[in-house]
Amino acid sequence: MDMKQIYRQLGLDDNTVNQGGMTVISPTDGAVIGAVKTHNSAEIESIINNSQVAFKQWRDVPAPRRGELIRLLGNILREKKEALGSLVSLESGKIYQEGLGEVQEMIDICDFAVGLSRQLYGLTIASERPSHKMREYWQPMGPIGIISAFNFPVAVWAWNTALAIVCGNSVIWKPSEKTPLTALACQNIFAQALVEFGSDAPANLSQVIIGDRAAGEQMVLNKKVPVISATGSTAMGRIVGTQVAQRFGRSLLELGGNNAIIVAPSADLSIAFQGIFFGAVGTCGQRCTTTRRIFVHADVYDELVPKLKHAYGQVKIGDPLDENVLMGPLIDADAFDKMQLALTTARQNGGDIVGGERILTEQYPEAYYVKPALVEMQGSVDNIREETFAPILYVFKYTDLDDAINRQNDVPQGLSSAIFTRDVLEAEIFTSESGSDCGIANVNIGTSGAEIGGAFGGEKETGGGRESGSDAWKVYMRRMTSTLNYSKELPLAQGIKFDFSSL
Ligand code: NAD
Numbered sequence: 207m208d209m210k211q212i213y214r215q216l217g218l219d220d221n222t223v224n225q226g227g228m229t230v231i232s233p234t235d236g237a238v239i240g241a242v243k244t245h246n247s248a249e250i251e252s253i254i255n256n257s258q259v260a261f262k263q264w265r266d267v268p269a270p271r272r273g274e275l276i277r278l279l280g281n282i283l284r285e286k287k288e289a290l291g292s293l294v295s296l297e298s299g300k301i302y303q304e305g306l307g308e309v310q311e312m313i314d315i316c317d318f319a320v321g322l323s324r325q326l327y328g329l330t331i332a333s334e335r336p337s338h339k340m341r342e343y344w345q346p347m348g349p350i351g352i353i354s355a356f357n358f359p360v361a362v363w364a365w366n367t368a369l370a371i372v373c374g375n376s377v378i379w380k381p382s383e384k385t386p387l388t389a390l391a392c393q394n395i396f397a398q399a400l401v402e403f404g405s406d407a408p409a410n411l412s413q414v415i416i417g418d419r420a421a422g423e424q425m426v427l428n429k430k431v432p433v434i435s436a437t438g439s440t441a442m443g444r445i446v447g448t449q450v451a452q453r454f455g456r457s458l459l460e461l462g463g464n465n466a467i468i469v470a471p472s473a474d475l476s477i478a479f480q481g482i483f484f485g486a487v488g489t490c491g492q493r494c495t496t497t498r499r500i501f502v503h504a505d506v507y508d509e510l511v512p513k514l515k516h517a518y519g520q521v522k523i524g525d526p527l528d529e530n531v532l533m534g535p536l537i538d539a540d541a542f543d544k545m546q547l548a549l550t551t552a553r554q555n556g557g558d559i560v561g562g563e564r565i566l567t568e569q570y571p572e573a574y575y576v577k578p579a580l581v582e583m584q585g586s587v588d589n590i591r592e593e594t595f596a597p598i599l600y601v602f603k604y605t606d607l608d609d610a611i612n613r614q615n616d617v618p619q620g621l622s623s624a625i626f627t628r629d630v631l632e633a634e635i636f637t638s639e640s641g642s643d644c645g646i647a648n649v650n651i652g653t654s655g656a657e658i659g660g661a662f663g664g665e666k667e668t669g670g671g672r673e674s675g676s677d678a679w680k681v682y683m684r685r686m687t688s689t690l691n692y693s694k695e696l697p698l699a700q701g702i703k704f705d706f707s708s709l
Contacts, residue, residue, distance in 0.1 A: 207292050209239065215289035217394035218387065228416065230387055233299035233535045234525055236572020242386045244417045250424050253378060256410040257349035258430055261376040263408040265346040272372045273323025275407055278399040279368070280316030283309060290360065290391060292527065297385045298359050299534040300489050301526040312364035314658045315674060319368035322679055326373065337693030344683040346374030347456075351425045353436040353446070356537055357492045357595075359385035360392055362437045362460070365658070365674045366682075367396075367412060370433075373682040376408075378431065380415045380422040382438075384537060389414050422446075429453050433682060436460070437494075440593070440619070440667045447669065458681050459669025460662075462593040463621030465644070465653035466499040466614040468636070470607065470627035473503075474650070475510050478626035481652030482599070483517055485624075487578045488654060490533050491597030492541075494668075495622040495646070495654035499590060499600045501610040507603050511582070514601075515560050518580050523565065535575045536596060542574040545596035549579055551589040552600070558582040562598070591617050607632055615643045621664030622646040622653040645672070 207215075213223060226243030245253065264272070283290070291305035300308070328342035350370040354362040359381060367377050381389035396412045415421050419442075426434055426449050435458040436446045443461040450457040467485065469478045485497030502510055526534030536542050542564065549562045562579030578597035583590065590600050604610040614623060623644040625636040633649045635641050645664035646656065656662050661676035663669070672678045698704060 207289065209296065212289050212292050212296065216286060216293060216391035217398075218391055222390055223387065226416075228383065228386065230297065231538075232296050233537050233573060234296060234527070235570050239296065240387050242390065242416055245415050245421060247424060250415055250417070250421060253410075253413050253415055254349065254425065254428050254430050257376045257378050257413060260408040260410040261346070261348050261374075264371075264376060264411055265374040267374070267406055269323045269326055269372060269374065271406070272374060273320045275399055275403045276316050276319045276323070276368050276372055278402045279396060280313050280320070282395050282398050282402075283313050283316065283364075286395060287313070290388070290395075293388050293391055294359055295526045295534070297387050298356055299526055299537060300357070300492075301531055301534050302529060304489055305526075308358060308361045311361040311658055312368075315361075315364050315368045318658055318675060319372045322369065323372040326679070326683070328685075333689060334699065335689075335691070335697045336695075337691065339690045339692070341688050341690070343686040343688060344373075344680065345686050347682060347684055348375060348432045349430065350375045350377045350682055351431040351434045352377060352379045353422045353426075353434065353438065353442075354379070354381050355438040355494075356382035356384040357489065357494070358437070359388040363389070363392055365662070366435045369673075369679045370682045371411070373679055375433075375682055376410065377412045378415060378425060379412070380417065380425055383418045386416050389416070423449070426450060427453070429455070432456060433458065435671070435673065435681075440669070443667075443669045456681065458671035458673060460494070460671050460673060461664075461667060461669040462619055463494045463496070463653075463664060463668055464498050464591070464593050464617040464619040465495055465622040465624075466501060467497055467623070467653060468604075468607070468610050468614060468625040468627075469500060469502045469506060469510060470625060470629060470632050471503045471505040472628040472632075473506065473626035474628065475506060475513075477650060479510060479513055479517075481624065481626065481650075482514065485652035485654045486599040487518075487521055487533055487597055490536055490576075491578065492537065492595055493654050495656065496597075497599060497624075497653045498593065499602065499614070501602050501604045501614060503610075504603050504605050511601060514599075515580055518561050518578050521578060523575055523577065533578065533597070535570070535573045537574075539574060541596055542576065544594055545576065545579075545598065548589060548592075548594040548596070548598055549581070552581045552583070552598075555587040555589055556584055557600070593619060607635065611636065611641055618667040619664065620644045620666035621668040622648070622656075624648040624651060624653050626650055
């Protein structure tokens with residue numbers, strides 16, 4: 207499918223794609239693939255106001271009917287999967303298979319949300335007072351602000367939107383300034399679902415703000431947006447989280463990771479190899495869940511690490527839309543510079559490096575293709591504490607599991623982690639209270655590629671937010687506790703006597 211076909215299938219006409227002031231560059235070859243219009247401050251204000259109006263109408267629509275809209279959205283995504291997956295690939299640089307995978311995640315969360323729309327259940331709680339009932343209700347919140355990163359340009363919107371909409375909210379999305387086209391394509395798909403749904407859905411139920419961080423900040427600071435779901439770097443989350451807290455809003459933060467895999471002596475080395483390789487090299491090391499560190503037991507180190515080094519030299523790198531390619535480009539020159547800086551620091555700290563150099567410069571002088579880097583490190587040093595958003599894998603040897611777990615946990619981030627072992631005691635220790643301190647702790651599965659059914663997110667500087675499956679929907683709702691008295695008395699809680707019969 208060529209670019210024109212992709213745009214046509216996704217309803218991106220010339221007026222949308224080519225008539226604005228924000229240039230869109232494809233990381234695959236550095237070519238300009240669009241120039242989109244940005245929203246100014248007054249427009250953002252009116253988007254927020256319109257979202258409030260839409261919310262007040264939508265919250266009154268029964269939740270299972272709201273689910274119907276998301277069912278339609280999922281169906282259209284199924285039809286547009288190839289086109290949207292291709293655009294994800296073109297705009298963010300991830301390989302086509304991963305672009306398709308990202309759209310599949312959108313479809314999966316729609317299915318999940320449709321089922322959820324017939325649940326959204328609260329509790330009934332035993333009351334201490336006679337002839338009283340205590341219940342918990344979950345109510346919609348209002349406009350949900352979504353800020354997303356370039357590396358999951360569409361799935362993050364869907365994870366939030368599918369749930370927020372069935373919960374009775376409206377949504378406003380500020381996508382990454384590096385990937386506005388996929389956002390505009392999703393907006394078209396949502397608009398199509400609205401038409402099929404019928405007139406009981408308000409206009410402006412889902413809106414997009416195109417702009418840079420200042421546009422996002424305007425939404426973050428606005429009290430009319432009670433929930434901000436922000437995905438991106440820890441540096442961004444530190445600012446956004448503070449600003450939302452200052453106005454007593456609610457934030458859901460999905461920030462940087464520094465994910466590790468432990469390979470125990472009993473591990474099935476074949477699957478450990480696959481898990482590490484996909485986790486470290488996939489998406490050119492630009493996933494929040496990318497495997498950035500491995501701790502390999504001394505007994506299996508000399509078998510596993512040379513195999514990895516060999517594979518690092520063989521991996522097919524190039525145009526992400528070529529189906530034979532496993533690794534596309536870095537997003538831009540800035541990402542390349544940060545990768546080189548991290549490698550220089552690693553070298554200065556005694557790291558032994560394979561790969562990491564820029565390639566394909568003649569074919570793609572304006573794009574940044576690199577060989578993935580594998581760095582054998584002797585000790586735990588400060589350069590491994592930061593998340594460098596590039597394919598760098600730091601490799602360490604260990605002999606004692608407790609020590610490996612401590613070293614794995616000894617970073618500021620706490621997103622994803624894994625152990626490869628066939629020893630049940632080791633697996634249970636890793637997932638115990640004294641094991642991994644991350645939001646995700648897998649056994650015999652790598653760090654990346656989570657399913658939507660589980661709650662996704664991490665601890666410490668990853669931000670503490672959870673989205674997607676399990677009970678993550680509760681973040682988009684407000685909890686209401688209601689006690690109802692069906693007696694003819696008014697007993698007070700805690701047995702308090704408040705006798706005013708003499709008055
Ligand atoms: P980024 O922080 O540069 O930008 C993310 C988004 O935040 C963009 O839309 C940007 O415009 C906006 N933004 C930045 N500063 C802002 C501010 N002060 N106020 C409001 N909005 C602001 O991140 P990126 O380079 O696009 O993405 C890579 C990062 O995202 C990595 O750290 C990665 O680990 C993280 N990430 C985390 C998850 C997760 O679920 N934990 C998922 C994907 C990416």
